[in-house]
Amino acid sequence: MRTANYTVEDVMVAIGEDLEMMQYLFDLHGYLVIEDALSADEVAVLNGLLDENELPAKGSKNRFGSAPDGPGFLQWGKPFCDLLDHPSIMPALRFRLGDCFRLDRLYGMCMSKGMRRGGLHSDYGASSPIAGAPYGERYRPPEWEMVQGFVVVAWSLTDAGPGIGGFCCIPGSHKTEYRLPRSIQEIGEDSPLVVTPEAPAGSVILFTEALTHGTGDWKADHQRRSLLYKYCLSQMAWTARRVSAPEGIELTGRQEILLRDPGDPHRYFPSLFDDDVTVYRGTTVNQRKPRG
Numbered sequence: 508m509r510t511a512n513y514t515v516e517d518v519m520v521a522i523g524e525d526l527e528m529m530q531y532l533f534d535l536h537g538y539l540v541i542e543d544a545l546s547a548d549e550v551a552v553l554n555g556l557l558d559e560n561e562l563p564a565k566g567s568k569n570r571f572g573s574a575p576d577g578p579g580f581l582q583w584g585k586p587f588c589d590l591l592d593h594p595s596i597m598p599a600l601r602f603r604l605g606d607c608f609r610l611d612r613l614y615g616m617c618m619s620k621g622m623r624r625g626g627l628h629s630d631y632g633a634s635s636p637i638a639g640a641p642y643g644e645r646y647r648p649p650e651w652e653m654v655q656g657f658v659v660v661a662w663s664l665t666d667a668g669p670g671i672g673g674f675c676c677i678p679g680s681h682k683t684e685y686r687l688p689r690s691i692q693e694i695g696e697d698s699p700l701v702v703t704p705e706a707p708a709g710s711v712i713l714f715t716e717a718l719t720h721g722t723g724d725w726k727a728d729h730q731r732r733s734l735l736y737k738y739c740l741s742q743m744a745w746t747a748r749r750v751s752a753p754e755g756i757e758l759t760g761r762q763e764i765l766l767r768d769p770g771d772p773h774r775y776f777p778s779l780f781d782d783d784v785t786v787y788r789g790t791t792v793n794q795r796k797p798r799g
């Protein structure tokens with residue numbers, strides 16, 4: 508384990524890395540890559556299940572297995588459900604989202620050689636479409652506007668990175684109070700400010716939705732395969748629709764919590780980090796037991 512000798516380019520950390528360092532790097536850059544988050548066997552099993560489920564044809568749309576509106580690709584097998592609370596990601600999700608968070612939506616992305624990029628965007632903060640921030644003026648979100656409560660976990664099932672394509676972003680952009688300049692928006696990943704992090708098969712990229720990010724052109728002969736699980740604070744939601752539990756697949760208690768409706772943390776939504784999850788008067792409250 509490295510301790511203090513990181514450079515500003517470092518975003519790739521190892522499993523078991525010092526959490527303090529991971530937290531700092533995530534906060535600094537707005538994203539983090541965890542190397543070898545999945546074993547080679549886990550990657551092979553997930554890819555095998557994707558092969559059985561016929562991904563979109565070459566060159567056609569790049570998303571598959573989306574939810575809400577059903578369980579999405581969770582229905583394709585237990586290994587997809589086991590990614591919901593995989594031990595490789597839970598410590599990092601916890602330091603970004605606290606003890607109470609939920610899965611808001613998910614989808615997969617596949618791309619074949621020559622497929623074109625997706626524009627740079629962020630869902631929260633100065634560059635989000637709902638903020639309506641004027642270009643070139645400092646934007647301070649009003650008190651009611653949430654900025655950092657969404658984290659995307661993108662599992663890489665095939666190699667992605669510089670010279671290949673995939674997820675790209677402007678490191679640190681989640682902190683800026685200025686809207687993305689139009690000149691950068693126009694050239695997207697060709698801007699020297701945009702990086703495409705190395706994300707080999709088995710690694711996972713975590714990023715805040717306040718980060719300016721996008722999809723680069725896919726240049727490799729192999730297919731891009733990435734599974735995106737989008738988590739948010741328990742009291743938040745992107746839509747009124749929900750990801751439903753897959754049929755015929757047994758979920759753990761913690762996975763069931765992740766699929767719950769939104770609720771105030773601890774009061775109406777239990778901690779994910781407490782084994783003592785107790786149903787209390789129709790709601791679930793951790794560490795509180797019914798009387799009598």
Ligand SMILES: O=C(O)CCC(=O)C(=O)O
Binds near residue numbers: 616675722723735
């Ligand atoms: O992984 C990618 O290609 C980018 C995903 C994206 O744009 C998003 O999550 O909004």
